[in-house]
Structure formats: C-alpha cells, structure tokens
Amino acid sequence: MLAEAEGTVSAAIHAPTSGTVTAISEAIIPHPSGLPDMCITLTPDGKDEWTTLRPTDWRNTDKKELVASLRSSGIVGLGGATFPTHIKVRADGKSQVHTLILNAAECEPYITCDDMLMRERADEIVKGMEIVKFLLGAENCIVGIEDNKPEATAAMTEACKALPETSVKVVPTLYPSGDARRLIHLVSGVEIPHDKRSTDVGIQVFNVATVLAIYRYFALGEPSIDRIVTITGSVNSPQNFKVLFGTPLQTLIDAAGGVQSGTTHFIMGGPMMGFDLPTIDVPITKAANCIIAATPNLFAPPPPAMPCIRCARCADACPVNLQPQELYWFSKSDNFEKARDYNLFDCIECGCCTYVCPSNIPLVQYYRYAKSEIIAADKAKEAADLARERNEFRLARIEREKLERAQKHAERAASNKAESAKTESTKVAPTKAEDVKAVPATTESEQPASSTNTDDVKKAAIAAAIERAKALKAAAAQAGESQKKSDAITADAPDASGKPAQTEDEQAKAEQAKKDKQALIAAAIERAKAQKLAAAQAGIAPKNVEDASPAVKAEISEIDAIREKAKQAVKAQDSDSEA
C-alpha cells in the first residue's frame, strides 16, 4: 500500500507493481483544470512481484470487518465517479437495502470497457455480485444492460442462470440510461425523489467493474491496482486494455498502435461527459474508463453559439426534468440563487441539452460554471462563519481572562490582608486602640515596612474606611472654617487642613479648597461604598481618581493613608479584644 485513506470519502492507493518510489511531487493530473497535484512516482523493477496476498473468507467474517478491510483495498466506483466503495456498502442503520442493481448500461458512445469485461469475465462478476449482496444484505439482484450489447447480455444471462433472485434486464439504448437514478427507474420502475438517496428506497447500484474488483480483493487478496480502459477514436487499433493505475497515457496510446494523423487532442471519459485532457503526460487514474483520440472529423468544434430561441428542445431532452433554458438564463446572468431554486444541483451534467440545442449553446458549461461559483460561495460562507465563531470565542476568552485576573488579584489581596493583619497586630498591640491620636504616630513608623502591602490592605479595609469616611466628612465640613478643632481625625490629617490654612487670606482660593474638600468627601464616600460592594463580591474596587483635580487626588491619597491607619487600629482593637 502506498497511501492510506484519509477522511470519510477517501480510498487507499496501492503500488500497481513492484518497484521503488522515486518521487513524491507535483505532476499534472487528468482533471479538467489541468492543474498539478501531489503524485507518487514509482519506478518498476520489472519483476511485477506481489507481496503475500491474503484472501478473505468473506462468508465467515463479520461484515464490519469486511467493510473496514474494503477501505484499505483502494476500491472505488470504476464507472467513472470514483466514489469509495466502502462507503456504499457500509450499513448506515437507517435503511435496509433489498435490491442490488448492477450497472452495465454503459450508455456513453465509444466506451466498451464494461461490455468487454462482461463478455470475458461474466463468472467473476457474478461471484463479486454475491459478495456485494452479502455485504448489503440484499435479496434481489438485477443486472441492467443496454440492448446494444447482445454478447454481454448473453454472457451475463449464462453466468446468472444458476443463481436464484438474479435477473438480467435489457434496457433500451438511450443516453443517459447508465446514470444510477435513470437505471433504477428503467429496471425497477422506482423513481427516486431528488432529495433522497437510492438507499432510502432500498436500492444500491454498483458498476460491474467495481463488483469484479471486490471479487478479486476478497477472493484473491488483490487490491485495486488496475482497470480496463478503452482506447478508441483515431488510434490505429482501438481496443480495451487492462491498465495499471499510473501508467502514462503515452504507453497506452503506443499499445493501441499509435494515433492516426490529424489527432488534435485526447478526451478522457465519453464524448458526452468527458473532458479534454490538458496534456498527453498524464497517468491513467481510477476514473479513466475511456480515452478517445479526437480529430476535428470525429468531434467537430462546436459552431458559434447563437441566441436562445426558447424552443425548449433542451427541456424535452433533459433526463432529470429540469428547465435547462431557465437555468441557462440564470447561470448566464450570474443569478445563482435563482438557479439554485430551479434545482441546478440536480443537473447530472449529462450534456443532452447541449447536444440537442439548435443554437449550439454550451449549456452544460454554463451549469458547471454556475455550480462551481455556488460551491465556492458556500465554502466562503462556511469560512466566514468559522471566522466569526473564532472571533467571538476570542473576545469571550479575553473577557474571561480579564475576570480571572481580577479574581486572582482579589484573592491575593485577601491573603495579603490576612498576613499584614497578623504582622500589624503584633506591632500595634502595645498601642491602645481607643487612642485614635496615637495610631498615626505608631503606624507611620511602620509605613515603610508594610508599604508593599498597603495597596491591597487599603482595598480590604472597608468597615473602618466607612467609619473613617463618615468621621472625616464631619471633620472636613469644619476644616474649611477652622482647622483648630481638637477632633481626633482633623489632627490626623494635618496636611489636608494645612492647605486651606495657607490660603485663608485669599478668599477665592479658600473657596476653591472648600469645593475640593467637598468633592473629596463625596469621592471618599463613593469609594468607601464601592469598596464595600467590591469586597462583598470578593472583587476589587477600582480607583476612580482620574477625573479629580490634583488637589483632590492628593487629599484622596492622604485619606487612604488615614484609612489604612484606622484599619490597622481597628485590627489591633479586634485582635486585642480577641486576645
């Protein structure tokens, strides 16, 4: 195995032959974009040796195990859509599949790989069909073959003869009867609603080549390493080849006898749904069912498109009952929402409308354009939603971090408070707590020691602060007129009352000071209240000193200091009383 499956819709890649991996690099891939993608280059040693192959006894193995092993088998739908097979056989628990339909219609012109496969290996296909039936738990099996393949029909009928509940059904040749939903309708008469999958009505469709690959994987242990490819068109000997995945296209062309003169380009897939290969230097992939060498004779370049005459020929040809002419208008005018409303995404891009258009309008190209624009817009929308979510989450996270930081501060403040209270109480213990005058003297000497804690301590000193603030208010009211009050608190704040003293001579200044004082008092009360509230919430009180005048700021800081002292005094008192 070269590469493991990643994600849900993914399949493994196996080395198609023995050899050495020589490069993992970008190379052009067979994709309509012509853009490069990561490729693994393997140089074969020419021996083509297998590792030990381990066939599975599928009849006596758990279905879940089989599906898991199918995931690593690298088997995908070989009809051309390359949808990983393990997803199709996985039981989703919602619906029980009762009918398995083998898609052998091969409705596109030129392609014959499934036809030849059925002619030559019908028995192996039938064995594979039994495995898939077992995996799905299906009871019936119908093989749908178009009536232009009588040999294949005969071979399949012969191989299915022995099996009960298996029938071969011949369907009329009409493009696109090989589309899964069309084929289901043709062979079983059931039409699947556009918003449902076929498994919702108990039907699952498998391509014959896929079924054969499943047989080879379980019965012989061979993973998916090759497929049958039709090389046709203007080559010398059109033929079907069993081609290892990754084989360069040139090797295949050489095997088919080279191209005839006049070959201009190569088409991968059928002429209806295929696309022009960007270059000849591309490998054969799991999706490559047919390579057509094209000449202007075989595939004339489309004549210039003429205006739509609303003949509705396209609506007649549309196998999914859409209104191609409406979709065309909407796609052409970039009216994507409207196109989506008209079920643009139900379009299977079969190309019938383009084929019948008398004005030669490349209708499917318009639908493909509209589809990819809508898909891109949807992806952008998803990305925007993700970005919005991430941005909102980031903002919420920043907010939360801020809160957490505040919480931490508060916690630290609380622990500091407890600490400093201890130290203060021991230091202040000798001082009589009732003697308020003495408190500043004592604590002032201790101020430097506890300066680191003061900020936090201040914040925590609520009860005392309120008392002090109240007392201060009374004191300050008198301070403007007289500073000689023998009140304890006024004495505590000599600087605060000092300022008015200096300015007593100048009435205006005194007035200003008075105002400042009042503002200060109001601020102090506010702060005290705020701190009380904050402490109640175990938070911190913000310092709203920014909009106060410098004088007021100075006073506030002083009051803070006073509060601090008072608090310590109270603490001392508390500890005293406790003692």
Place this chain on the structure above:
Amino acid sequence: MLTALYIMLGLALVLGIMLGISALLFKVEGDPLVARIDAILPQTQCGQCGYPGCKPYATAIAKGEADINHCPPGGDAGARELADLMGVEYKPLNAEHGLPKPKAVAFIDENTCIGCTLCIQACPVDAILGAAKHMHTIIASECTGCELCLAPCPVDCITMEPVAETPDNWKWKYPVIPIKAMPADKSRLIMNSIIQFASKLLLGQTADLLIHKFHGGVHRRGHKQLSTTLPIAKLAIPQACSALRQHVGYIPKVKSTSR
C-alpha cells in the same frame, strides 16, 4: 351605539392582550438587523472599515453611523448586498479603506521568527499557533487574511501568500464563445448554419422516446464496435507509474428528511 362601542373596546382589549402575549412569546433577542448585516460581511475581522471587527461595523451600519461601502474584502458584491438589505442606493467601494485583494493567507518565515507572540495577540481569529520563544505558525485554513499580524511583527517575518489554485478549489470558467471573422463567402456560411439549425430543430421528438420510462435523453451513434473487435489485452509494465489522489468532485449534501 353603545353596544358597538363596547364591541370595539372589547376587541381592542382582546387584540391588545394578544399582541402583548405574542410580543413576549416571540421576543427577538438582540438586533436582528445587526446579525443580518454581520452575515453579509466577510468576517475577515481586518478592521479596514475603521471599526475593530465585522460585528462593530455591522452595528455601526445598523445605527446609520457608517456607510455600506467601507469593506474592501467584501468587495463590490458585498456592497451591493448591503445596499439591498439596507434599502439604500448602491455605492462603489470607498477607496479610502483600501481596495479588494485576492484572498491570501499569512505565512510565517520560521527561520526568522523569534517567538515574540505579538502576532498571536494581534490575530483576531486565533489562527496563529505558538508560544513565547517558540516558533509560531499559521493555521492556514483558519486565517482570514486580515493582515493584522504584519504590523506587530518586530522582525517582519510574516508575508501574505495568495491562495493558489488547486484542483480542489478550481472553478469552471464562464464559457467564452470565440468570435470568428466571417469568411468572404458569407452567403454559404449563413446557408449552412440555417440548414444545421433547421435540421436540429426538426430532428426533435421521435416516437421511440415513449418506450423509455424516463423523460428525455438522446440517441447518439454508439461507435462501440470500434473497440469491441479485440479482446481485453494486458498492457506491459510501463516505465513509470504515478499513483495519485483522486478527485471525487462535489458531493452535495442530501438533506435527510426526518419523519
């Protein structure tokens, strides 16, 4: 006269109560207009509009403080959609706020990065991974291409890399129909195209369409006999093989109709 008055009063009362109840029942949280504007904005959170993100800009538009044409990443289509939603005249993008650029994602030159975390702090969608003094890297799928990480980088190791076209994000192009010069012999060409046109038009519905169960479809020459004359041959082992990724294409989400 009075009866009529009472009836009208009663009606008014009943309807008023109903209105009151429904106002409570169908209460809309937040401003739905802001959310609708925000849904149109591209969510790059680049701040080119002058607001610190798409939501604040949406709020400003809703309040009528900001114009609709300040968002370069939203492009012309975004301005048109906003004009539609707000019921105002469309205005071309205001070049003052920058011009639309092709989508790009930031890329950190990991050799130069010193691990300062400044870009991580600047990223509005947390799309940068790293830690202090450790290499940083961009989560490309989450990067909105806002360029906000470029300015804070002290060593200028962040560059904007345009998103390359890959087979995964490749888009089918708008069909271009080449215009060819008319040949000198115009009458013949015109005749030809008229004949072709008429034949395709008249070819139309055939009777055998009715035997099919599904509608539509076309008959085309199969050309199958070309390649069915020879049996399947096994190709010799080639010179070199490239195994590669498969492109399954777009798988539309089928809405599960729950019963």
